[in-house]
Amino acid sequence: MGAHPHGWWILLHILLFVFWLGGDLGVYVSSRYVLQPGLPVAARSTALSIMSVLDLGPKICLVLILPSGITLMALEPHGAQRLLNGWSAGVTWAFAALWLWLTVREHHRPGRRPWIRRADWAIRVALTASLWDVGLYTLLAAEPFGVRTDPRWLGAKVLLYATAIACGLGIRLTLRPFGAAFRDLAGSGGGDGVERTLRRAVNGCVPYVAGIWTCVLAAAALGVLKPGADL
Numbered sequence: 001m002g003a004h005p006h007g008w009w010i011l012l013h014i015l016l017f018v019f020w021l022g023g024d025l026g027v028y029v030s031s032r033y034v035l036q037p038g039l040p041v042a043a044r045s046t047a048l049s050i051m052s053v054l055d056l057g058p059k060i061c062l063v064l065i066l067p068s069g070i071t072l073m074a075l076e077p078h079g080a081q082r083l084l085n086g087w088s089a090g091v092t093w094a095f096a097a098l099w100l101w102l103t104v105r106e107h108h109r110p111g112r113r114p115w116i117r118r119a120d121w122a123i124r125v126a127l128t129a130s131l132w133d134v135g136l137y138t139l140l141a142a143e144p145f146g147v148r149t150d151p152r153w154l155g156a157k158v159l160l161y162a163t164a165i166a167c168g169l170g171i172r173l174t175l176r177p178f179g180a181a182f183r184d185l186a187g188s189g190g191g192d193g194v195e196r197t198l199r200r201a202v203n204g205c206v207p208y209v210a211g212i213w214t215c216v217l218a219a220a221a222l223g224v225l226k227p228g229a230d231l
Contacts, residue, residue, distance in 0.1 A: 006075050013068045016061045017220045021213060023057030028209055030054060031202050037195050041186055059103050067096040080145040099123055128166045135159035149230045157222045164215040167208040174204040
């Protein structure tokens with residue numbers, strides 16, 4: 001007898017959490033080498049290239065977590081069949097495919113098409129606001145969307161996902177001076193001012209990175225334990 005398809009979707013969801021967190025850890029470790037002024041510029045450029053390659057994994061995982069989660073909810077709607085079904089899962093996967101294309105394209109060719117960056121940014125802002133609303137409603141309503149299994153754990157998980165997206169936006173804003181500073185480093189060898197700019201940009205992201213790690217770990221724990229759920 002073959003495995004139940006629900007189990008494969010659960011496995012995918014778990015793997016996305018694992019690769020998201022593991023990839024982010026690799027990006028953080030690589031960034032420490034990028035900031036070492038004692039290393040040759042070539043070595044720091046190599047560390048930056050590794051950092052960029054590793055960073056694509058978490059970006060992909062962040063996007064795909066959404067449709068995989070919706071699919072899991074559609075498989076067990078617990079009374080919310082009108083909202084969570086095959087159609088809603090299909091629409092979410094179509095949306096995620098577009099979002100993923102924007103994300104990967106911008107990652108490989110940053111700034112080449114400004115409209116791609118703006119579209120990706122708009123999607124993340126809109127999702128953050130919408131998912132915070134949905135998460136809070138699920139936490140506070142007695143039977144959110146007609147679900148009677150006390151899904152407050154799911155509301156908290158949605159809030160954590162939205163917060164992780166918001167932390168990613170914070171990282172993007174904080175890293176804005178990094179590109180020009182590193183080009184100065186590679187072109188002229190840098191100086192104290194360039195090194196300070198690099199450190200300020202990268203180290204300024206640490207609180208947001210810690211926020212993402214906390215959100216990912218907490219969301220994974222909620223998904224496994226489902227505290228308070230009446231299933």
